[in-house]
Structures are given as C-alpha cells and as structure tokens.
Amino acid sequence: MDGGYHLLGVTLAAGGSLRWYRDTFAPRISYTELMDMAERSQPGARGVLFLPHLAGERSPHLDPDTRGALVNLSLAHTPADITRAVLEGVAFSLRSALEVISAIAPLDQLLATGGGARSHIWLQILADILQTKLIAPKAEEGAAYGAAILAMVGIGVYPNLETALKILPQDNNVVQPQANSLYEAGFKRYKLLYDTLKAVR
Structure with a gap:
C-alpha cells in the first residue's frame, strides 16, 4: 500500500525454547532467576551450543522433522x-x-517484542549476535499489535503507515550491538549443526 514489502523469518520455538528448558530442567526457578543465571556464564556459553528446533523449523530450513x-x-x-x-x-x-x-533488504535496526524483550541480557545477546540495533517498544503485544496497525491503515482508519505508527509509545529501550569474536566463532559452529545432526535423525 505504500511501496514497501514484508519479509518473514521464523524460529518456531524461540521463547518456547526457554519455556521448555525451564519447565523441564528448572521448574522452580523464575525467568528472572534464569536470566541472572545466564549472566554468570560468558558469551559463547563456554562452548555449549543449543539448536532450538524443538518444533521443527521454518527459517532458513523448511523442515518439520528437524x-x-x-x-x-x-x-x-x-x-x-x-x-x-x-x-x-x-x-x-x-x-x-x-x-x-539482509541479502534482499539490508537493515540497521529491529524491533524486539514479547516476553524475551523484557530481559536485558537476552536483548544484549540478540543485539550482539545479530549485530543490529534493537528497539524494545513499551507496547509488548508484538506481531498481533503490528498486524492490527496494518489493518487499520488497510481499512482507512489511518491514511498511511507513518501516521499509524505515531500511536506507538515513543519511550523505547534501545540496545546497541557490541562486537564479540566468541559469538562470531559460535555462529560458524552453530551453522554446521543442522546438516551434521540430520544424519542421526
């Protein structure tokens, strides 16, 4: 409607991975305590890697069986x-x-929404690994809220997206990325996991 387009990448068990981990291994520990615990480790988790394909995966591997x-x-x-x-x-x-x-549409910032956006440590990990500035708006409704804003533009409640976005609270938490060689090395090893583990399914 305004010359823009929509690209979608999905991790099917993002927040769901943390919920599964907590419910399975630490059911009496709060999410706040889990975040505090994560801060006691170092970037790269001392070599431990986690593949979050607990519900199959959609992006970039369209594979329900992973x-x-x-x-x-x-x-x-x-x-x-x-x-x-x-x-x-x-x-x-x-x-x-x-x-x-990014290969199709380079960008320099992302919005972080949902429960994970309330965690400073997770936001910093995300910003550092994505190497992108993250903005965590006060509105926590996430994707459904964004869809509702687009729908309001579509039915004419707002004349364009720029006007509609002015209804969002402007007091945002902004997290700047920091370069970390441990994350870069970890990501190279992480990218090997999907194909490597496919052989033992």
Missing part, C-alpha cells in the same frame, strides 16, 4: 552455561533467518 540439541557438554559446564546456550541458540537461529533477509 529436532533440537544441546552439544559440546562436559562435566565442567554449569546450569549458567546451559541457560546462556539456550538464549544464544535462539539468537543464532534468528541470525540465520536474518542473513537471508
């Missing part, structure tokens, strides 16, 4: 490392989808 994994575990790893690996694995998955999108 499954999740925790790899590189040792006796030296702690719950903090594994928790951080889950957060980083979701971020690596989103980066895999973003690489496809």
Whole structure:
C-alpha cells in the first residue's frame, strides 16, 4: 500500500525454547532467576551450543522433522552455561533467518517484542549476535499489535503507515550491538549443526 514489502523469518520455538528448558530442567526457578543465571556464564556459553528446533523449523530450513540439541557438554559446564546456550541458540537461529533477509533488504535496526524483550541480557545477546540495533517498544503485544496497525491503515482508519505508527509509545529501550569474536566463532559452529545432526535423525 505504500511501496514497501514484508519479509518473514521464523524460529518456531524461540521463547518456547526457554519455556521448555525451564519447565523441564528448572521448574522452580523464575525467568528472572534464569536470566541472572545466564549472566554468570560468558558469551559463547563456554562452548555449549543449543539448536532450538524443538518444533521443527521454518527459517532458513523448511523442515518439520528437524529436532533440537544441546552439544559440546562436559562435566565442567554449569546450569549458567546451559541457560546462556539456550538464549544464544535462539539468537543464532534468528541470525540465520536474518542473513537471508539482509541479502534482499539490508537493515540497521529491529524491533524486539514479547516476553524475551523484557530481559536485558537476552536483548544484549540478540543485539550482539545479530549485530543490529534493537528497539524494545513499551507496547509488548508484538506481531498481533503490528498486524492490527496494518489493518487499520488497510481499512482507512489511518491514511498511511507513518501516521499509524505515531500511536506507538515513543519511550523505547534501545540496545546497541557490541562486537564479540566468541559469538562470531559460535555462529560458524552453530551453522554446521543442522546438516551434521540430520544424519542421526
């Protein structure tokens, strides 16, 4: 309607991975405590990698049969490392989808919505791995809220998208990316997991 277009990349179990991890391994620990725990590990989770394909995957692998994994575990790893690996694995998955999108439409910032956007550590992990500025708006409704705004433009409540976006609260949390070689190395190893683990399905 305004000359723009929509590109979609999906990690089917993004927040769902953290919920699964908490419900399965730490049911008495709050999400806030999990985030505090993740901060006690270091970027790269001391080598632990998590593949968040717990519900199959859509982007960039259109594969309903792929499954999740925790790899590189040792006796030296702690719950903090594994928790951080889950957060980083979701971020690596989103980066895999973003690489496809960026080749078509380069961008310099993203909106972060949903429950994960309330966590400073997860936002920083995402910004650092995606190497993109993240804006977490006060409106937490996420995709449904965005769809409603587009619909209001479509039916003429607002004349254009720019006018409609003015209804959003302007007080946003902005997270700038920081370069980290551990994340770059981790992402290279993460990209090997899908094809490597396909052989043992």
